[in-house]
Amino acid sequence: MVTIKNSYTVIPEEPTPQGRLWLSDKDQVATQHHTPTIYIYKPNQNQENVIETLKNSLSKILVHYYPIAGRLCYSDEEVDSCRVELNLNAKGAILLEAETTKTIHDYGDFSPSDLTKELIPIIDYNQPFQEMPLLVVQLTSFKNNQGFALGVAFSHSLSDGTGAVKFINSWAKIARGETLEPNELPFLDRTLIKFSHTPSKVPRFEHIELKPLPLIIGRKDTSEERKKKTTATLLKLSYDQVEKLKKKANDFLSMKKKGSRPFSKFEAIGAHLWRCASKARGLEDDQESVVRFHADIRRRINPPLPQNFFANALALTATKGCVGEITSKPLGYVAQKIREGTELVKDDFIKSQIDVIRSFRKMDDAMKLFLGDETEKAPYFGNPNFQVASWTGMPFYEADFGYGKPIYFGYAGVSPHDRAYITLSPDGDGSVIVSLHFQMAHLELFKKYFYEDI
Template identity: 50%
Template structure:
C-alpha cells in the first residue's frame, strides 16, 4: 500500500510566455492521455549516501520549477478546438509532483514489471473524467520503499501530444541534471517552435500511398477486431545478452561478408541488417508462431521512426514535440514469416524503415495527415476507457503487431544525484500486442549493451511466445 504524503503544484520559477501554442499535425496523431513509465533507484547499490526522501523531493521540486522555465509548454493545459484539433494554452498552471511512501520493501515489488498490480500505486493517478483543460501534462511521484535500503521509485506520466519518447526522456534527464546540481549546456535546451513541421504552401495530393494510416489486416473470417480487443494482455521482460544479439545477427546476415559483398537471402543490399531490424523480425516470427495463425493469414508490423534527421533540412536534435513517422511493413502471409529464414522478415522491416528515410515520403505523409483536418478521429490513436471497445478505431494487435524502438533513448542517464536507475520500464500493460526494444547496460559490465524487449502480448499466447523467443535464437 502506498500513502501520498504531499502533492505539490510546481510552476515555472520565472515568468514565461503566455498564450496558445500551435501543435503540429504530428502531435495530433497520438492519444491525448499520458504515457506511464517508472524509474527505480537503489542509492546503496551506487555507493551513494542514503538521503531523506523529503530532502530529495525538495531538491526535485526546486529543479523542476527551474527546468519548466525552458520547458514552459509542459506547465500549460490542452484543450479542444471545434474541429477536434488539440491546442496548447501556455498558462503556467503547473505540473504535479507527489511525495509518497510504500509499506512494501523494494524487494517485495519483484522485477517491477507492470503485471504486478501494486506497480500501479507507484504511478501518479489521473482522473480522465475531468475536462482535458484541467489535467496537468506532466506528473511525477517519488515513492520511498519501506525499510532502510534507501530505495525509491519515480513514477512518470507524460502527455503524449506534448512530445514523443525522446522528447520526454530529454526533459527528464535535464531535470535530473539540475537536481544533482549541474548546469545545462546550451545544446540541451529545447527547441520549441513546432511550426517547422507545418506544411508550407497549398496542400497537394500525396505522392505516395500511405497504408500506415489505413486499417490493418483482420483475422481471417472476421469483419472487425472487437473480439481481439476484448482479450486480456500480459507483460514479459525479455533480456537479450550481447551474445544473444550477436547470434541473431549472424543468422540474419549469414551470407554478408565483412567487405559488404555477398548475397544474403532476401537482402538486395550488402549492408548487414541492424539490431532493430533483426530483433523486430524475431519478434514477428515468434508472434506468428505463438498465435498459431493460418498459413494464408495476412500480417504486418507497424512502428514509428524518428524523423528528426530524415527531413530536409533536418529538425534540431533538441526539438521538443512529436517527430515520429509511422510506417508499416508490406503485407505478408504468416507462413512466409514463420518458414522463411529470419532474413526474410528482416528485409520486410527494412523496407518499412527505408520508406520513412525518404524526405519526399515524409513530406507526402505530412500532407496526407493534414488532409484529415476536422476529421482527426479517423487516424488519431484514441483514449478508450477500460471495457470500451470500438471497431472504428485503430487496433494493432492480432494478427499484427506494433513495435517501438527506445534504442536511442538514454533513460539510464536520469541521475537525480543518488546514482543512475537500476531499472526503467513501462508503467502499465498495453491493451494490445506490442513490443518495445531498448538498450540496457550489460549486467556484467564488460560486454557493452544488451537488449531488453518489453513485451505486451495476449495472455493466451504469451507462454508460447516466450518459448519460441528463446528456442529460435
Template identity: 50%
Template sequence: MVTILGTHTVIPKEETPKGLLWLSDNDQLWRWSHTPSIYVYNPKQNNAKNNNTVVDVNVLVERMRESLSEILVHYYPLAGRLSWTDGGRLELDCNAKGVLLLEAESKKSMAEYGDFTPNEPSIKELIPAVDYSCQINELPLFLAQVTKFHGGDGGFAVGILFSHPLGDGLAAIRFINSWAKLTRGAKLDPSELPFLDRTVLKPTGPLTPPLFDHREFKPLPLILGRTDNIEEQKKKTTFALLKLTPEHVQKLKKNANANNPSPRPYSRFEIISAHIWRCACKARNLEENQPTVVKFNVDIRNRLNPPLPQNYFGNALGPTVTPTCYAKEITTQPISYASQKIREAVNKVSNHEFVKSQMHYVAGFENRWDLIRTPYLEKGEYRADVPFFGNPNIILGSWMSMPFYEADFGLGKPFYFGPGGVCPYDRGVIALMPDEDGDNGYGVVVYMHFQVDHMKDFIKYFWEDI
C-alpha cells in the same frame, strides 16, 4: 501501500511567454492522455564508496522541486494546459499553471516490489494518478511522484506521467535528464535547451495530393474470414518480460546477416523485430496464406531535409508499416526475409518526400479522429472502429537507444527503468527497451502483452529460434 505526504504545484521560476502554442499535426496523432514510466534508485548501493549515505526524502524532494521550477523556464509549454478547438484540434495554452510533484512514502521495502515490471498491480501506486473525468484544460501535463521505500535500503522510485501531445519518448527523456542534471547540481549546456517552435513541421503552401499510398493510416489485415477484430479484442491476455543478452543479439545478427543481400548489415531493431514477428506468426498458428504486417514509428528528426533543429521538443514520429506478407513467408524463410521487410518500412520514412506526403495526408483530414479514433476501450465496450494491432499483426515501440540511465537526480543512475503500465488487452503492442545490465546498452528487454492462448508457444519459439 503508499501514503502521499505532500503535493506541490510547481510553476516556472521566472516569467515565461504566455498565449497559445500551435501544436503540429504530428502532435495530434497520439492519444491525449499521459505516458507512464518509472525509475528506481538504490542510492545506498550507488554510494557504497561514500559510507553508504542515505538520502533524506525531504531534502531530495526540495531539491527536485527547485530544479523542476528552474527547468520549466526552458520547457514552459509543460506548465500549460491543453484544450480542444471547435475544429477538433488540440491546442496548448501556455498559462504557467504548473506541473505536479508528489512526495510519498511506501510501507513496503524495495525488495517487496519484485522486479518492478508493469504487470505488478502494486507498481501503479508508485506513479501519480490522473482523474480523466475532469475537463482536459484542468489536467497538468507533467506529474512526478517521489516515493521513499520502507526499510534501510534507502531506495526511491520516481514515477512519471508525461502528456503525449507535448512530446514523444525522446522529448520526454531529454526533459527528464535535464531536470535530473539540475537537481544534482550540474549546469545545462546551451545545446541541451529545447527548440519549442513546432511550426517547422507545418506544411508550407497548398496541400497537395499524397504522392504515396499511406497504408500506415489504413486498416491492418484481419484474421481470414473475419470482417472485424472484435473477437480478437475479447481474448484474455498475459504479460511477459524477455531479456536478450548482448550474446543473444549478436547471434541473431549473425543469422540475419548470413543471408543479407545488402552490404549494409541489419540493425538491432531490424533483426529483433523480425525475430518477434516470426515467433508471433508461429505461436498464433496462422494459416499459411494469412496476411500479416508489423507497424511502428520512426524518429524523423534527422530524416527530413533540412533536418529538424537539434533538441526539437515535440512529437517527431513517422508511422510506417511493412509490406503485407503471408504468414508462411515469415515463418519458413530465413530471418533475413522478415528483417528486409522491416528495413523496407524504415526506408519509407527515411525518404523526405514520403514524410512530406505523409504530413499533407494527415493535414488533409478535417477531423484527426478519422485517422486514430480513441485508443482505449470505453466502459468495457469492444469497438470495431478502435485501432487494434494484435492478431494477426504486431505494433512495436522501440526505446532501445534512448539514454534513460542518464537520469541521475543525485542518487546515482537508476538500476531500473521501465514503462509504468501495460495494455490490459491484446493490441499487439511490444516495447523494446535497453537492458541496464547489457554491454554498452546492447542488451535488450522485450516487454510484451500477448494472448494467453499463444504466450507459452511464443516464449518457446523466442528462445528456440536464437
C-alpha cells in the same frame, strides 16, 4: 499499498512566455494520452531530501521547458476540426510524494502489472482536458528505506520519447547542481514542421500504416480479439544473443544482397519478435499480418530538424507479410521487410503522411487511428498484427538526480494491443530488455520460440 502523502503543484521559478503554442499534426494525434514510465533507484543516505530536491529542480527546469507547465486547449481558428493548442498559462506540473508498505523486492523485476501500476500517477481522464496537467510525477519511497521509484506520466502532446528523455535528463542535471549547456536547451518552435496542406485525391504512397489492419481470416471485426486479456513480461537478450540474431539475419543478406549495410539491432530483433508472434498465434499460412513502428524524422526530413527539437518528430510506418512466409523464411527475409518500412521514411513520405492525416474530417479521428482506444470504432492493433518500439538509442540511465543512476527503467503500462518495447538493460554490457505485451493465451508459446529460435 501505496499512500499519497503530499501533492505539490510546481510552477516555473521565473516568469515564462504566455500565449498559445501551435501544435503540429504529429502532436495532434497524441493529445489525450500520457506515456507511463518508471525509474527505480537504490537506497541513498541522503534520501530524506529527495522530494525537496525534485521540487526545486523541477521549478528551475520548467523555466526552459515552459510548455510542460501549460495546458491543452482547443484552437480558436479551427474549432470544427478539434485541433488542439498549448495554452502557455504556467499552471504547473504535479509532483506527488508517496510511500509504499512493500519492499523493493516485492515488485520483482518491475514488469508492467497491477502491482507496479501503483507506482505510476493516476491520470483522471474524466476531467476537462483543459485542466489536465501535462506532467505528473510520483515519488514513492520503498519500505525500510530501500530506495525509491519515480513514476512519470508525460503527455504525448508535448513530445516524443526523444524529447521526453532529454527533459528528464536535463531535470536530473539541474537537480545535481549543474548548469545546462546552450546545446542542451530545448528548441520549442514547432512551426518547422508546419507545412501547407495540399490534399491529393491519390496519395503519393500506399500508406498501409494508415489503412485498416488485416482481420483474422473468417472474422468480420476485431470484437473477439478485443475481449482477450493481454499481459506483460520482460524478456532479456544477452549481448551474445543479440549478436547471434544479427548474424542470423545478416547471413541471408550476404547471400541475397551483397554490399548492403548489415541489419541493425532493431531490424534483427524486430523481425524476431514478429516471427515469434506469428508462430505463437497458430494462424493460417495465408493470414496477412502488419507490423507497425515509428521512425525519428529529425534527420530524415529536409531541411533536418535541430537535435534538441522538443515536439513529436516521429513518422508511423509499417510493413506487411503473410504468416507462412514470416514463419518459414529466413530471419533475414523478415528483417528485410522491416527495413523496407524504415527506408520509406524520407522527406516526401513524411509530408505525404501529414497530408493524409490532415485530410481527416476531425483530428479526433486521426488520434484514434494512431493511438487506438477501447471503443469499437478505434483500430485494434493486436492479433494478427504487431507493434514494435525501439528505445535502445535513448539514454534513460543518465537520469541521476544526485542519488545515483537508476537501476531500472521501463514502460509501466499494460497495453491492450500486442506490442513490444526494446530498451538497453542497465548492465551496460550490450544486453537488451524487451517489454512484451501479448495475449495471455499465446504468451508461453511466444516465450518458447523467443529463446529457442535464436
